[in-house]
Amino acid sequence: MSDDIEIDVADLERRMDGALANLRTEFASLRTGRASAAMLEPVQVEAYGQMTPINQVGTVNVPESRMVTINVWDKSMVGKVEKAIRESGLGINPQLNGTIIMLPIPELNEERRRELTKVAAHYAENARVAIRNVRRDGMDQIKKAKADGMSEDDQKLWEAEVQELTDGHIARVDAALETKQAEIMQV
Template sequence: MAEAFSLPALKDRMQKSIVSLRDELAGLRTGRASASLLEPVTVEAYGGRMPLNQVATVTVPEARMLSVQVWDRTLAGAVEKAIRNSGLGLNPAAEGVVIRVPLPELNEERRRDLTKVAHNYAEQARVAVRHIRRDGMDLLKKLEKDGDLSQDDSRKLGDQVQQATDAAVADIDNVLAVKEQEIMQV
C-alpha cells in the first residue's frame, strides 16, 4: 500500500514549526524578567540532556531577577553552567540549591545580539518548513512515478504545497518582525 499524501498534514507540520519558533522567541528577553526566558535551556543531568523545567523551578522574585530552585542539590552546578552557556548573556550566581540570575540592562549592542539570535531561530524555522515541503514534493513524485497519481494532479498538489510553504515562511517573517521590534524598543 502506497503512502497517502495529505496537504492538511503538511500544513499542520509547518504550523508546528511556527509554534516552535514562537516558543523559542518567547525565551528571548526584552528587558523584563520572565520565567519563559530559561525555557530553551537544557541541563546535563542523569546521563542525558533535560529541559531546565524538569530539574528546577524558575520564579521571578523581582523585575530584573530570576530565581532557579534546583530540586536535586547535586545538579546545582550543572544548572548554573547550563544557564551561563545558554547564549542568553546571563551570569547566574549559585547560593546552595537556589541560583539567582540577575538580568543586566539591555544596551544597544545586546539588543543587536538578541536580534541576531532571533534571526537564527527564524532561519531554523524556515529550514524546517522547507524540509517539510521537500518531504511533500518527494512523496508526490513517488506517487506519480508509481502510477497512484496523475501528472496533472501531482502538479496541482505541488503548487498547493508551494503555496502552503510560502504562507508559512511569510508567517515566520511576521513573527520575527514583531519580536525584532519588541527587542529594539527601548
C-alpha cells in the first residue's frame, strides 16, 4: 500500500464498534422474561423540570430473577416514576410500597416473544445500516485518495480491507441478533 496516502481504518473500525456497542445497549433494554436493571435504561421521568433517567431519581435493584425494585430517593417523585414506567411500553405493572416501586416481571407469552424478536431484528438492521454508512465513508475516503494520486492497486487493497472490516462487523451483528432472539424465545 502507498506510503504517502493512508486511509484511517482504525477510525472506521472504532465507528463500527460504536454501532455494535449501541446495538448491545438496545438489546439489553429488551425484556426477556428475566429481570434486568438495563431494561429500565430507556425510561425517562420528568423530574425537576427536565427528563431524567430512572437511575438518577432512585436506586434500581434486581433482588430476584423476576423482580426489579426502584427505591425512589425523593418521595414526591414516586408517582412520576410509576407513571413513566406504565407509559414506557415495557408491559410491566408497577406496585407501590412506600418509596419503593416493585416491578414483577411476568412470563412472556408466545405472541409477545415474537414481537420482541421483531424489535430485536429492527435494532440489528439499524446497526447494519450504521456499519454500512461507515463503510461508505471509508470508500469515499478511498475515492478521494485515488483522485489525489493513489494507485489503482492500492485502491483495490484498501477497498478490500474496508469491505473485510464491514463484513466482520455485519457478521457480529448477525451473531448478536441470533443469540438475542434465542434468548427471547427461550421459555
